[in-house]
Amino acid sequence: MKTVYDFTVKDRNGNDVSLSEYRGKVLLIVNTATGCGFTPHYEPLEAMYKELRDKGFEILDFPSNQFANQAPGSDDEIHQFCTLKFGTDFPQFAKIDVNGETADPLFAFLATEKPFESFGKGLKNAALNKFAGMNNKKFGEKAYIKWNFTKFLIDREGRVVARFEPTVDMDEVKKAVEAAL
Secondary structure, three states, rough: OOOOOOOOEEEEOOEEEEEHHOOOOOOEEEEEEEOOOOHHHHHHHHHHHHHHHOOOOOEEEEEOOOOOOOOOOOOOHHHHHHHHHHHOOOEOOOOOOOOOOOOOHHHHHHHHHHOOOOOOOOOHHHHHHHHHHHHHHHHHHHHHHHHOOOOOEOOOOEEEEEEOOOOOOOOHHHHHHHHOO
16 A cells, blocks of 8 residues: 655755655645745644644655746745745655646645545635636646645654645644644
8 A cells, every 4th residue: 555655755955855754654645835815724734733843753855837837936935935925844845747648756645635525615615716716727627736835644654634725724633643643
């Protein structure tokens, strides 16, 4: 059975990183963007990381510019923005594609394990669903991720156990992380 430990990704300096380095930890893998309406998620993510990392928790941050060009900067510019504005200390990897023919295999795997269900109910969620649908038409069946700040919870065995769309309250995400720990 395939797990996240079978994947290798690039750090923000272009070096290979085997996700097997995170074996035995609870992971939250997130695709991010610095110019998105959900960018403030960095704040509760960092707070959760500071509180729970000593219990075996890691957040893995993967910037992506595939959603309305909301992460246009270089890896260094994105990293500087995140550390200066939000004080992020969790690992940030190289900017990647999460959809289409050039999608990083990790995100194709994550989304296949836990496919998109919905953004939820309400006017804001309906608007995001419409906008995301227009953005993702170009990716067809390979529109794995619907928007920035989609989060995947990985258990200590490397299995994908939950998917949280960006519209899910961060308190709910934190409860799921704590339960996995």
